[in-house]
Amino acid sequence: MKKEGFSYTFDSSACASCGGRCCTGESGYIYVNKSEIEDISNFLNINTKDFVKKYLYREGFKYSIKERKVGDSYECIFYDATTNGCRVYEARPIQCRTFPFWDYFKTRIDELQLECPGVILGSDDD
Incomplete structure (x- = not known):
């Protein structure tokens, strides 16, 4: 490509x-905009407000996808180590797509x- x-x-x-x-390593921001929030919520088949509460946090005026700490590293909350893939791949944010x-x-x-x-x-x- x-x-x-x-x-x-x-x-x-x-x-x-x-x-x-x-999707892993140092902590960072995985920013999502309103349409990406809606797309991922729809993909997961959950209410947008519930999605924001469970999977996002505010960073200034933006939302970022939460990470989880794994040993000395961090990983996107949607990263699945067992499949080495993204649980929301089809609806992943533009930041990930690019x-x-x-x-x-x-x-x-x-x-x-x-x-x-x-x-x-x-x-x-x-």
């Missing part, structure tokens, strides 16, 4: 063996490669 403006490509087949590094093509990583490719084994530098497949 390739995205204009990025100096790397992404091989999604690496997801099968990486152990969910993009990984690893975040502007943040344009100048931090070394950091990205540590997190994501699917990143391939210098593809000439134009």
Whole structure:
């Protein structure tokens, strides 16, 4: 997979063996907007207010998906270690859908490669 403006490509087949590094590790924010909240609530077949209460927390003026602490690490509350997958994959937020093509990583490719084994530098497949 390739995205204009990025100096790397992404091989999604690496997801099968990486152990969910993009869903685990250091604590961070997984922001969701109103439509994403509604989409995930619908996907889980629960009331939006109940979803917000159970799975989100406020960070300033935004909502972020909760994480759980596992040993010395954190993981998204929707990450399922037994399947190495996302329990809301079909309704996952845009932040998750666009990984690893975040502007943040344009100048931090070394950091990205540590997190994501699917990143391939210098593809000439134009």
